[in-house]
Amino acid sequence: MKIAVAYSSKKGLIQEYRKRKQIQKIPGDEYFAEGDSIKTIQAVIETLLKMGHQAVGIEADNNAFQKLSAEEPDLVLNISEGLTGDFRESYIPMLCERLNLPYTGSDPLTLGLCLNKMRTKEILGFYQIPTPAFQVFYSDNAMATEHLIYPVIVKPIAEGSSKGINNRSVVNDPTAAKSVIAEKLLKYEQPVIVESFLTGAEFTVALWGNGEEVEALPIVEICFEELPEGAWPMYSYEAKWVWDSPDKPLQIFQCPAKIDAKLNQEIVSVAKRAYYILGIRDWCRIDIRLDQEGVPNILELNPLPGILPDPKENSCFPKSARTAGYSYSDMIGRLISIACRRVGLIENINAPVYRS
Template identity: 50%
Template sequence: MRVALTYNIRQEPLPSQPVDCYAEWDEPETIAAVYAAISSENDVALVEANERVFGGLSSVDPDFVYNIAEGLHSSSRESLVPALCDMMRIPYTGSGPFTLSACLDKSRAKQILSYFGIPTPGFSILSNLNGDVDALNPPVILKPLWEGSSMGIRNDSVGWDSDTIRKKAGELISTYNQPVIAEEYLRGREFTVALIGNGERLRVLPIVEVIFDALPADANPIYSYEAKWMWDNEENPLDIFSCPADITDEEKHAIEYVCIKAFKALGCRDWCRIDVRMDERGVPNILELNPLPGILPDPDSNSCFPKAARAGGMSYDDLILAVLEEAQIRYANGDVL
């Protein structure tokens, strides 16, 4: 089969851009590793998801698109390749345009979760024009509304009083040029959960726990930009994950149940990594869904989806090919959702 691998490759930010503005894009090693895995069974062509992506897909004329592209601009950026594929009638891996947009805009995902009765922390949206945080129970965590990879989520992104919250929100709005989501801060244990498949075939890989004890002693217990990209590096890897998580069967079932519900509520396809945190009563809440999960190939780097796959007995190549297989089965069943 001829497969087009659609991707965005990481760049150095310009001096005028936030240091973390390309944090979501993939390193050349990741693109090469995904390419190698798919190539073991297919002819693969690389198509960069830039302004020329339509021409790239037209000239390759693939049987299938393997999509890992995070896209270029705005809250619709992850939807571009899937929307093009829908228009060009090319089957592709992963979620469709609506799901990718709704999950990138954390507030839309949370509204849908709430409709389905799935626990998620209370929130408010702050923009230059409006926003109210007084109804939220402090402390509150502030995050850019449509980013990932902890962009803009710093060790000091938690605020207790409305003056501090508004000041921090103002800084984020001007740095990232988008609204801010202010979310009630949950202090319980945190997990991240990798799911593969669809319908009856949907399965949960071994659960990963984020171990905040690994952070510097005075750090806030959040998986912040500092924790992901500064305190964790090749020379001093941070031992921040435990997989399979040390939890009771009851906790495991509760986490798996809420993640499967969330996956279906948002209409995810083929794979997704879901972040979960317990509230003070031990109820797992959904923080956010990542339908285009990070997939660093190096086992020494802290990349949760490949880590969960390894704990479940799948190599990196197995994982990449399993996603393609699930997508093919979904299309063969005439069932895009």
């Protein structure tokens, strides 16, 4: 098959930033946290080549439409989180829709909804899926968050990779909340969402498949004991990108999670419901946390899960897939098989099937 890998590189994000702001100086690493590293892009392309596919990389920039149109791939493997705006993750899928090209993963609507934490939670709430209580702030003049149970966490409404989620994001009272809300509104130039902070155990579930065939891979538990003293128990920006490095990895994942069968089943069941309700296709990673009663709550859905190739780097989807017996290339192969099956393309990759 001819497969185009659509990505948004860190380099591309930096170029876009310079062009838009008309300045050379760039902000710190956090600003570009969502971008794909060259290492990941190359690993995906090399994996496809080794599998015998033709592979071509396409940056999700202004030329993407032209390139996709000229290349006419059989399938677009979409890992692109896009360059600008709150609908950036929908960009490549929109181009594929226009060009009538099959692509992996969710459609533009689902990607747009899942990037917006407020809309995601509204939909989950409609279907009575547990998710932390929340309030959205468009300015810091609005009433403080009295109806929420403290502590609360203040997050930008449409970011990923824990951008804007640091140790200062969790606060114990409305006065502190007001000041962090003001700070985040200014810094991230978007509304902020304030949620009751759940202090129970945290899990993330990698799922893949469609319809009746959706499967959960082994659950990953986030181990907060590994965090430095004084850190709030959460998988913050610091925990993902500062305190963790390939040469000194933070042992923050336990996979499979050491939980009993009942909790395992409850987590998988709520994750699958959220997957169906949000209209996820092919694959997704879903973040879940237990509330005071031990009930699994959905924090958010990641329909474009990170797939860092190096097992020494913490990356939940590949970690969970490895635990189920899938190498990196098995994982990519299975994703392609799942997408091909959905769109009616034949693809004979015999990756083992893990059943939860």
